[in-house]
Amino acid sequence: MEKITITVNGSKVSGHVGMTILDLARKNNIAIPTLCYHPLLTPSGACRVCLVEDENSGRLIASCVTPIAPGMVINTDSPRVIEARRTFIELMLAGHPDSCLVCDKGNRCELRKLASELEISQVRFRKVRRFYQLDDSNPFIERDLTKCILCGRCVKACQEIQGVTAIYFAYRGFDLKPATFQDRGLAESTCVSCGLCVSLCPVGALSDKSTRNLGKETSKVNTVCTYCGCGCSIYLSVRDQEILGVSPCPENSVNGISLCVKGRYGFDFIHHPDRLKTPLIKKDEEFVEASWDEALGLVASKLKSYKSEKLAVISSAKCTNEENYLAQKLARAVLGTGNVDHCARLCHAPSVTGLVQSFGSGAMTNSINELRDAGCILAIGTNTTEAHPIIGLEIKRAVDKGAKLIVANPREIDLVRWAHLWLQHRPGSDVALLMGMARVIVDEGLIDQAFIDERCENFDAFRESLKGFDLDFVERTTGVLKDKMVEAARIYATEKPSAILYAMGITQHSHGTDNVIATANLAMLTGNVGKPSSGVNPLRGQNNVQGACDMGALPNVYPGYQAVADGNIRGKFEAAWGCSLPPSPGLTITEIIDSAYRGKIKAICIIGENPLLSEPNIAHAKEALEKLEFLVVQDIFLSETAKLADVVLPGASFAEKDGTFTNTERRVQRLRKAIEPIGDCRPDWWITCQLGKKMGSSGFNFEHPSQVMDEISSLTPSYGGISYQRLEDGGLQWPCPTPEHPGTPILHTQQFTRGKGRFIPLEYKPPMELPDDEYPLVLTTGRSLYHFHTGTMTRKVEGLNVLKGEGTVEVNPKDASALGIADGEKVKVISRRGEVIAKAKVTEVSPVGVVFMTFHFAESPANLLTNPALDPVAKIPEYKVCAVRVERV
């Protein structure tokens, strides 16, 4: 890169083409004050505070937008510069209210700080006040535009980083201000309440309501967000055993300076008065407080009284790796049962069963931050901006950089606005769509023959299976016009590197494994595996669903996906744990519930899960749990499931314990304890260890989760090089087999985990339940940005309930009109399994013939309606498609 030397304040300094004067000054530790500038935003030179003097021309120029040029002679603090800066700051102060004494920004105010540095003691200009109504419509953010200095950071952050553009400069001249569409309150705008604008506001115009007037923290603890699988790195601000607030940790993190609304503001549940604070034992149908000794003693004695095949453990994707490891160890080594599973069964089991068959490894092949450099992104079955907001930002960033985004989704989700192409296929027709695209790619000679020849196997059989997917059939099946599908196939095959992203729109089907395999086939066909910014990338729903799978909280594998059925592997674990282990795989979560219903399973330990909202056909699940002789639930709240328990053990929240989480890109990161457990609750790892010891096992003598990780790494090849000491420097992506290994951002670079990538022929299978005269509509379910899973935590956050306080039924206007339903009217949704009442939301987001509900709300539990029909391999229920009818109430 061409070097350029200029003179700054009498010294020669060198930079390169493209650097601004400000860049060069900061690189050389020369202070130039700024207000509108932020290193992650495009500079605008709006505030003029960064003015410097160009001696050659005699001009005062904004250093943040002026590129360096050979021979420049710059003064950053000449009398002219200082006078000009003083003038600009004074002009800002003239339009700024004198409310510093009561402004929460206090000494963090950049305007006040600059005024002080420039020794401005009084403003020479007449005060010109702008009066705006305070906008406190948003439960988390307050906007007081009387304090706004029009720097534009909020506008740029919302546009350039968040990609939302809820606000933009509106009006002109004296009336200019950042405004929403129609100048509404934030809560009535498209604002997603991420809080990024607040964190970048240099003055007190934008403020966090939750932290206002709380003062300063005494410590900031770096840890990991407890919500989705993005695995955002955060700081918890702590004082006197209280979490005051949350801020992003930009260093070595997937999220940089961004967080979503749940990540930044969704933490009131930690100190919520409803937190469980002591063990509870049910006596005469009432819960009675108990000591840990009494509760654990009861649980141990009850569990001992059952034969191993009568027992099951349901672990949790919200618990740490160490806790999941201990849970499956307790099940297998102490209870003697292989009946251990967790909610990955209900979300991404097909990612494991499908990708293991195709690639040998069931996880995201690439890393989140590679997405920004993709040439094409095919986002199928993922409402990324709602369910994985930080990954949604990466997609928008990629589009900004020129990537072509193909969105395949029956609903007009937010990402469609960013898409080059939207394939609105029918729910459940994914295999037809993906195989149709594969057919086009093969027929048009767009395949990567060298990659297929060198890296893959079984291509001929796969090509033969494409004959069943002529484009007329695909068009009829998917509802996507042939031309669109052809265009999508061509873009995916030619705009390399191409990345496939998918989530539960692909997996939660009775043919979920086939769907996953179809994505893998497509990627191999075009050589889009093992290379940066490409691959097949399942987006995991919960923050540690990847880790819970990695830790063997699955009935068929030990930690590291080592097969239970393999005698050598079993022998290794028997030797390490000093016991004999069940020789065959146990039951999956859906089979456990079914067995409980049939009376075969008598006792279940549930750790941090809420199957009474997350299982399909909830009525059946409730009956099953009610039939149990003994149910013990570990949770932080008395969830719908915990209310049915015989014993409830109060767990510690993520803020109250140490451990590790593994995010969706296989990154193992440290969770750090910020406060002591609330009341008498205990971390789940401690509870499991005590239970193991009470039941006479010697394999649970751990004093700290780091010791558990040492045992994990000794038995799990992909975690072999991971230790707490190494994680102090940031996360590590598995496989990380040795202490020297740097981790693996991209899988399958040289060869697939299974050796050769396997093409697998597929045929189209329709959903198990299709609309008919009695149930003429398709119900599909999903997630909201404002809530998480069954709402155990987010429903305890008042602000999130303000933004989305109830579940709705999305109905297309044409269907609504035919049914005589008005927007906001209460309707009854009825399936073969139950009925739910909720308000109708009449919107074109849902296509004709399809209604949509989220599953977060106990008051309108969508899973009363969903179909428990299972994928035969992954045993995942078909949450995404069932037949319903909608009636006015």
Place this chain on the structure above:
Amino acid sequence: MPSLDLGKMNKILQGRRGEEDLITTLRRVRGEYGHIPPETIVLIAKALKLAQSRVYSVATFYDEFRTQPQSVVKPEREKRIDEQILTDDSRLVLRSIGSINPENIDSYIAVGG
């Protein structure tokens, strides 16, 4: 208030794809409706793949565009018409120059207001 005929928007938005078409689209909307109704901003934003706030920003920046219709409602009672005058000593004063009596007119149109 009569509902807006948004059917005209289909023709206006035909073939318009991005931000480069924004100003011309707003001009055509103004030509059709006399102002830029908020309902049209929603449609423009969707068709041009722009944020609604961005369209609103441009619609409120130029004098040519207004997001509210000009008033065509007769005042309920006599309305005084004032003129703003800048005096020699730089004071802004209002001077009454007439009035509108609703009894004497069929309609009232505010110009530039």
